[in-house]
Amino acid sequence: MNLNQLNIYFYVRPSSIKGKRGTFYTRVVINNQQIVCSVKSLRIHKDQFDHKRGAPKSNCELYHECNDFMLNIRKELYKIHHNYENNKMTFTKDCLVKAVEDVYYRIKYGHQARSKTYLEFYDTWLADQRKRVGSEISMGTYDVRMRYRKVIALALEQASLLSKPICNFCDKDVLNVQNLLRRKIAMGTAMRIFPVFSMVFNYALQLKEVADNPCKLLPKIRRQQRAKPIFLEPAEVQRITNLNLTGQAKRYRDAFIFCCFTGLSIGDYELLNPAKAEYLIKKAESPRDIQPGRLVQLGSGYVIQGKRRKTGTEYRVPLLPEAEMIIDEYGGIDKLPYVIAKSGHFLQLICSMANIDKKIKFHTARKTMANYCINEKMMNPYYVTAVLGWSDIKEADDYVTVTSETLKKQLA
Template identity: 25%
Template sequence: MEYLKVKFITNPSRINKKGLTPLELQLTFDKKRISIRTGKFINPKKWNCERQKVSGDNDINDFMDALRSKVFGIETNFLKLDIDYNLDMIKDKLNESSNTHTILSLLNMFDNILCERVSDKVITESTYLKYRQNDKHFRSFLRDKIYSNVDYINGNLINSYYEYLLKSCSINSAISIVNKLKVVCEYGKSIGWIKNDPFFFINFKKEKKETIKYLTEEQLNKICNLNILDKEMGEIRDIFLFCCFTSLSYIDCKQFEKRHICLGLKGNFIVKNRQKTGTEQKIPLMEVAENILKKYDYHLPVPSIQKYNLKLKELADLTGIDFLLHSHVARHTCATLLLNHNISIEGVSKILGHSTTTMSYHYAKMLDETIYDQVLNNFNINFNVV
């Protein structure tokens, strides 16, 4: 009679950003073989396949011993009951009896999957950090409940988590963070850990966004002509203006190098893929922007985003601008400036690096005087009203 063979295996070709590889349970029986994810990741350099041990990691070794015993226990029960079993039946019983499907296990497994995708360049580092933000908040919210079974995640828990987030986040930020948890739960469903969708009756509504903030040409001139003695503030002003005249986001400005400048038929262009989307931006380099680059020998002294936004707040105070300046205002300003100077929506879309013109309409907020001039120029018809 053939008996079940149990073995743990790794896949050296699937190493994540942390240098770890997934540990899988391999079952062989009746000339068939299946592999089951354990949710554990190990250092492949410390793995001894022959001894079925991880050097220096007693927790993983104990886990493997316990899981191996559980599998053989399931087989023994089938034999006692004289049941003709197969690998799928053992797998189902293993899933039923498994106590390893904790919230902590799910979060750790999902994090390792994301690390793999960053390494494979399927997702960006910035996307990964957004999921890490949810992970951090959710762990803090759960505390010791993180060791509970994944079934503990239900609609009531999600609503409580949302209320918890509102203590430190805006409504829209809280919803964005909760939506990251939704992706984690969808992954849990896809691997069979979560049976019922905990988000089925959840429907959070985001607040409508405020009107896009941008600088008028008068406000832009104020910043350009501002006499600044402080060196650091002067650098922040120049970087902000450079973004206003190129539409580059903070991160794209920070990554900018001289090699991104290309010679066109009528002048220089900045040609660079956006960090956020990977879409190409092709930006005509205005004289004012090029002068700023020359001032810093084409290497802009871009600080951290925290310091940048803090200094922009001071810059707004110095120029009497009555709304908060931040990195996005520069991009909005550039888009509006281009539209107000009769650059087509298609042209603006190319400069901003949008994949469709629909996205560019988000920025299409023209000044009142521009709208007024366009109406007069296009509808200069005389009517006599009696």
């Protein structure tokens, strides 16, 4: 049984002016929805058209033109109908309007009004996203979505979907792209890209260029098992601290160790620099309330308090003795080593010097602080969330390690 019941009717609507020719009309009905289109280039008298047969009479002045048009529109609409049936898609009124308009355009001008491809819509969507920077999204989010375009373009090319109009995408096409993303790139990256891939279809849906979002029927990309975060154990942090370094290597090491004992991300660490804080906040163009960290005295100690550059969530980090020593060594928090571009290479060399066989980056410092709070200090996850500025307490789940030693600490 067909999903879509298609019926096509033709008739002539007489002119209100006596003696003037009427306009030729097509009425298309599908799934009890109808659309009526006029063909203003075909004007005939009402008595020259047989409405019972839905065809021009032999005395019609435009007999051949009418028959040719009727044949073409039936052929084209049945072809579209057949395509929808094969892909098990249901016609909507928006689909019907677009299909009829495309057929009219093709018959009138000899070629089809070309529908935009997925990447053309992606570019239009990106232009719309750029207008929302600062009010709804940050510049960082926009930059990430720009980079995702290249990855999606490669997946579409391998799936032979680059030139396919976005309105003709079906769930099989989308599944093909999803599988390519799973196989070709890291699982975490694929999990972040596919929702963006779906956003473009939602944007096209708002503009009524597609009937539905084919992504919504597919399951989300999920890891079979979440990878454990990479962090440094306290003994490994101590080995790096004890290294006798000079020059740029020492500055990278000290910045990294400072963040190991404060849990600051690289973005929030850079905001501690008063000389650049205002510039970095302006550059972020974020709709969130970002506040650079500042030292606040609390009793005999200090707390670094601010709002995160990435999420705008508040963090409050009690200043540990190790972090305080680094501040004293440099002569104040505003004089810490903030020039830390391309730190990954230096940090990997420092790890090798300390005989640590782990692939780390600057963000490993934040994960190291999370491990220290949860597994070494056995802090309540709610307190850890306040210290690190996590937006969701579930982020603590990845760090919890139940060992005999941790159980002994709890029972002591």
